[in-house]
Amino acid sequence: MTSHGSKATARTSPEARAVARTQTLIQGENGIGTVRRTTLPGGLRVVTESLPSVRSATFGIWAHVGSRDETPALNGATHYLEHLLFKGTHRRSALDISAAMDAVGGEMNAFTAKEYTCYYARVLDTDLPLAIDVVCDMLTGSRILEEDVDIERGAILEEIAMTEDDPGDGVHDLFAHTMFGDNPLGRPVLGTVDTVNALTADRIRRFYKKHYDPTHLVVACAGNIDHDQVVRQVQAAFEAAGALKDPDARPIAPRGGRRTLRTAGRVEVVDRRTEQAHVLLGMPGLSRTDERRWALGVLNTALGGGMSSRLFQEVREKRGLAYSVYSYTSGFADCGLFGVYAGCRPSQVHDVLKICRDELDQVAEHGLPEDEIRRAIGQLRGSTVLGLEDTGALMNRIGKSELCWGEQMSVDDMLARIASVTMDDVRAVARDVLGQRPSLSVIGPIKDKQMAGLHDTVA
CATH class of the missing domain: 3.30.830.10 (Metalloenzyme, LuxS/M16 peptidase-like)
Structure with missing residues (x-):
């Protein structure tokens, strides 16, 4: 990593004991390709890359949680939660979320992997404030209602069935099991029919609260954007949700190695x-x-x-x-x-x-x-x-x-x-x-x- 200096920006509130710290990690030419990082009080990181020559921007939030963080009984919970964050918040219904993006021609989606989850929206640069507000609201204000869990269960079971109908895709899940066995890395990201049917709203809510703390999140934004403006909008959204509670909290470190056991000749x-x-x-x-x-x-x-x-x-x-x-x-x-x-x-x-x-x-x-x-x-x-x-x-x-x-x-x-x-x-x-x-x-x-x-x- 190449650092080109840091500066302190304004405190988040008069009571805050920590300040947001900004670093230029990569210095681009004429602002093109410049990558900057701000760590907010509360441990939330905001990383941006500027590309002034385009008319779009992509905003995403990365969560430090994937299927390898699940117990056997929770297999599929990370992916289930990914679905549920689109089902509505205290401010928006599921229709409000999708309609907001459709109204500006934006694209919105998410994906779950073994070691992380990402939610993102791609919009015109002028509509970036909307994308920031919607995605931040989803990550901080999800309700995870019992009825939504029950409805989405059917969609996830269909997704599992779709994977089973595509052996070219399913063989990769089989290979993970062949190599890692009954280990979190060896289990399917989607979970199984049995584990998905057994997951309850209460268990998913506990999983959400544990893994979606700001210290476990990274905000990333690229395109025709202004770093300081993105930081202000993200900070305002998280503060409005009461998510930046501990001003002295520090971001979680990158995932460490645990030397997962692997097999040979299976x-x-x-x-x-x-x-x-x-x-x-x-x-x-x-x-x-x-x-x-x-x-x-x-x-x-x-x-x-x-x-x-x-x-x-x-x-x-x-x-x-x-x-x-x-x-x-x-x-x-x-x-x-x-x-x-x-x-x-x-x-x-x-x-x-x-x-x-x-x-x-x-x-x-x-x-x-x-x-x-x-x-x-x-x-x-x-x-x-x-x-x-x-x-x-x-x-x-x-x-x-x-x-x-x-x-x-x-x-x-x-x-x-x-x-x-x-x-x-x-x-x-x-x-x-x-x-x-x-x-x-x-x-x-x-x-x-x-x-x-x-x-x-x-x-």
């Missing part, structure tokens, strides 16, 4: 009458703070990140065994995953898995040639920049960075880190990650005689 198969078999072969990856993650990103891009990648060429282009095949990485606070996905005809499962395993073993032993690494670096640098071309992506980057790392990295610094990856870096991370014994998850019509071959894949 095979889990869900027998389902689908046209395709959906397979996911993978192993433990790297945590999101591991310095080797830059090299792993290059390795992942070269292996399965595009049409020129090894897996795409070998599985689809040369043999036509699958339409979709790719690799990916997921990084958590204390661990990570590396996976290879393919959807293929059930009769071709063993051929696809053999090719994938052979490629992983080959790269683990010998690394990648310079031309593939150079191409992957160029692809990763380009996709990084192109992925940050709208205010929503910028808001996601600064909000997640503040919540998960507690610091900001400029795009130029990110590109430099990617460009600095060497052949030796890739060879080392390939040996460390791909050299591990993999596990396998499959959803599809797998016959009994195929099971032995699946276990051979991970031997």
Whole structure:
């Protein structure tokens, strides 16, 4: 993180003992790309990135809570709560919330992940005050009524059913369970039918009060905005809700590592009458703070990140065994995953898995040639920049960075880190990650005689 000074702004009230503190974390040119952070009395952080050349702004609030913070009985509570915050506050009904955004052509949504939750709205820059007021009201003034819990239960059960009807999506939940077992990281973000049916309004309200304290929240805003004005509007909204009670409260630190236990050599198969078999072969990856993650990103891009990648060429282009095949990485606070996905005809499962395993073993032993690494670096640098071309992506980057790392990295610094990856870096991370014994998850019509071959894949 690069800091370019700090200043104290006005006290929140005559009684406040602490002051809001503002820092410029990244100094952009002519104000473009400048990232600033203000920590309000009460522990609420507000991070913004300016982009004066656009006519829009995206405002979001990130909560330091995800499905890994749930007990087995509360599995699905974080996602359930995400739904309920749209159902109404003391000031607005559910219709008022949606109508306010529709009236200005805004977009509003939310998502729940393993380690965080985000609520956001994208609007014209002139309508940003409305977006701030609505989203802040949702986060601080939700009623969580019994009748809303009962109504939304049906919608969430339909969402679970929709995931079960899409095995290409469901195999990722299965793979998490294969790798982590009965651990919070191994449970589905949506919860299960049984856990969702068992959740009550009272339990969800307690969960809400525990995890939506201002010290657990990060406000992020990007676009054609003024940082000080955003801070004033957010502060006014939270103070009006009585949310900034303790002026000396400090923001919660980024999530620490707990070294979640992971397994190797496991095979889990869900027998389902689908046209395709959906397979996911993978192993433990790297945590999101591991310095080797830059090299792993290059390795992942070269292996399965595009049409020129090894897996795409070998599985689809040369043999036509699958339409979709790719690799990916997921990084958590204390661990990570590396996976290879393919959807293929059930009769071709063993051929696809053999090719994938052979490629992983080959790269683990010998690394990648310079031309593939150079191409992957160029692809990763380009996709990084192109992925940050709208205010929503910028808001996601600064909000997640503040919540998960507690610091900001400029795009130029990110590109430099990617460009600095060497052949030796890739060879080392390939040996460390791909050299591990993999596990396998499959959803599809797998016959009994195929099971032995699946276990051979991970031997």
